Amino acid sequence: MSPVVAVCVRKPKGQLGVWAGHRSATVGTSRDLRPCPGKIGTRLRSHLSVGYCSPTVEGRAVATDLAPITPSVLKWARLSIGVSPEYAAQRAAVTVERLTSWEAGAAEPTVAKLRQLAKLYQRPLSVFFLPEPPVDFDALRDFRRLPGRPDPAWSRPLHKVYRRAVLQQEVTAELREDEESQFRTTVPALDLSLDPEEAGAQARAALAVPLHEQFGWQRPEEAFSGWLEAVEGLGALVLRTSDVALEEMRGFSIGSGSVPIIVINALDSPRGQVFTLAHEFAHLALREGGLCDLLEPTDDAARSIEVWCNAVAGAMLLPLASFLSDPKVAPPGHRWWDDAVLSQLSDRYAVSREAVLRRLVTLNRATWDFYLQRRDEYLAAYAQHRDEQRARRRSSGGGPPPYRMAVRDQGKPYVRIVLDAYHRDAISASSLSSLLGLKLKHVAALEREAGIGS
Numbered sequence: 002m003s004p005v006v007a008v009c010v011r012k013p014k015g016q017l018g019v020w021a022g023h024r025s026a027t028v029g030t031s032r033d034l035r036p037c038p039g040k041i042g043t044r045l046r047s048h049l050s051v052g053y054c055s056p057t058v059e060g061r062a063v064a065t066d067l068a069p070i071t072p073s074v075l076k077w078a079r080l081s082i083g084v085s086p087e088y089a090a091q092r093a094a095v096t097v098e099r100l101t102s103w104e105a106g107a108a109e110p111t112v113a114k115l116r117q118l119a120k121l122y123q124r125p126l127s128v129f130f131l132p133e134p135p136v137d138f139d140a141l142r143d144f145r146r147l148p149g150r151p152d153p154a155w156s157r158p159l160h161k162v163y164r165r166a167v168l169q170q171e172v173t174a175e176l177r178e179d180e181e182s183q184f185r186t187t188v189p190a191l192d193l194s195l196d197p198e199e200a201g202a203q204a205r206a207a208l209a210v211p212l213h214e215q216f217g218w219q220r221p222e223e224a225f226s227g228w229l230e231a232v233e234g235l236g237a238l239v240l241r242t243s244d245v246a247l248e249e250m251r252g253f254s255i256g257s258g259s260v261p262i263i264v265i266n267a268l269d270s271p272r273g274q275v276f277t278l279a280h281e282f283a284h285l286a287l288r289e290g291g292l293c294d295l296l297e298p299t300d301d302a303a304r305s306i307e308v309w310c311n312a313v314a315g316a317m318l319l320p321l322a323s324f325l326s327d328p329k330v331a332p333p334g335h336r337w338w339d340d341a342v343l344s345q346l347s348d349r350y351a352v353s354r355e356a357v358l359r360r361l362v363t364l365n366r367a368t369w370d371f372y373l374q375r376r377d378e379y380l381a382a383y384a385q386h387r388d389e390q391r392a393r394r395r396s397s398g399g400g401p402p403p404y405r406m407a408v409r410d411q412g413k414p415y416v417r418i419v420l421d422a423y424h425r426d427a428i429s430a431s432s433l434s435s436l437l438g439l440k441l442k443h444v445a446a447l448e449r450e451a452g453i454g455s
Contacts, residue, residue, distance in 0.1 A: 068115040070129040072106035077134035078122040079104070083160045093117045123161050125435070158244040166240055166255060166262045169415050172436060173238060173260045176422045186236030188261055191286035193309055197363075200309075201316020204279075204286060207235060212323060215351055221271035224351035228278055232263065237285060239278065239412050241267040247384075252277035256289040267409070270383045272353035279314035286313075315360040318352050324360065335368050343375075355379050404447040407439050416451045420444075 079089050090100040093114050102108040110118070119126055128135070155163075189207040191200045208231040218224040229239055238260055247268045255262040263281040265274050287306070324330055327349075329342050338361065340354070347354045355376055361367035394400055401409070408416055416437065423433040434441050 066111045066113065067109040068112045068126075068129070069109055070103070070115060071131060071133065072104050074129050074131050074134050075110075075118070076104040078118070078124050078128060081160065081164065082122050083155055083157050084121065089118065089121060092121050123164070156245065156249060158242075158246075159250055162240075162242045162245055162250075162264060163253070165242075166253075166264050169238060169240065169411060170255060170258050170260045170262050173415060173418055174258065176418055176427065186259075186261055188235050188237055188282070188285050190288065191283070191313070193287065193305065197309055197312035198316045198321050200283070200286070201313045202320070204282060204313060205317045205320065208232065208282075208317075209234075212320065216349060218351040221275075221351070225271045225275050225278070227351075228275055232278060232282055233412065233414050237261040237263055237282070238415055240264045240415075241274075241410050241412075243267045243410075247380075252281050254281040254284040256285050256287065261285045268387065270353060270387075272347070272351065273355065273383070275352055276314055276318065276356040276359075279317045280310050282317070283310040283313040311359065312363055315356065315363055318356060319350050319360045321364075324350075325364070330361070330364075330366065333366065335366065337371065338367055340375075353379070402443075402446070403439055404443040404450050407437055407443075407447060408450045411437065413451050416447065417453060420448060420451065420453060 079086070086097050086100055086104075090097045093100065093110075094117075095114065099108070103110045115126065115129060119129065187207070189203055191203065195203075208228070210227065210231050214227065215224070218227055232239055240262065242264060243266075245266060245268075247266055250266055251269055251273070252263065252265045254264070263278060263285065265277050265281075267274070269277065284306075287310075289306075327346070329346060338358065343354045343357050346357045350357070358367055358372050358375055362369055362372050419428070419433060419436050422428045423430065428436070430441055433444070437447070439447060
């Protein structure tokens, strides 16, 4: 059987459609066809669904329901999401032996079975027709394990979220390629040799968040939005997710590539998300990425980075001179902190009580043991509050509309970039829907939510 290639067919407005099929394929019509301009690369096209071509015999299309996929790509897609052969076979309603025969190239799946696997692996059909696995989307790149976890393997939701982040990074870079100016970031470059207080001051200066503005934030959501806007203003993409357990991941960052990425766990409290954002921004300033946790790992190299990033985040959010000038904080020495005082400091700086207490530990005004005790109490209390909120939403049948969640989870800059590409005919309406994961009927509301045309 002929190898699979990508065939471009002319579409309206000078666009090119990409069709995965055999080298001797007859191109027909398909609702899965996605137009794509010549300047958008293979990596972006691999994320957009494409039509399936039947093989031909003497120029005539032959009906077949077998999908001539690349076996190594099929196996790569399964491994990239952390799925076992047994689980994948169960979801596709086939035997493990049948699945492994597809991955070994001894047999081909039907189109129906391939669609089932594509849904499980969260991959468009086009990916499985690539000649080899796309190494640029290795789901394990640039990561350290969370410290203290008995099982170092990632959950499937974490795999999916990380891959979504890499996709948005690549899409952003490629959609910017055909514009007059390249996508540039101005995230400051910091070094571990720099004192955390000085590094935090430099990071805060780059973000340009005045202290009086921070003191004016009354609601936790307002504080997160303020810091979010500042970080995005320096060219970083900030994504959020509610699909990964908070115990596994509070946030992570990807420092490699032309577009720095931060992902925040939206299951955390808004003020908890503020500290995670600051922590991951410190990682980006080091030009590297990682998983966020306030408890330092035992590995010496990883520990030095985490200790430094935590200290820098504290210095960013609670500047030294201002914090130590507060009469509640000024007296030196370790002591037992009343929760009411911690709450007052938390409200003043619009950060979590945990962040305040972490800063006090750094400045030798609280013990690590006291911090650990209160930290567990705060997390348990917030988990209970979050569960109660969820129960109320379920009983009322409410929830944010899809377009609002799209902007929250993917970030305004990314949504604007994709919408801009659509309006200048760089991508089609179906590609827009695919890249944003949203039905076209929501586009007008999405533009309003993203602040376009307002």
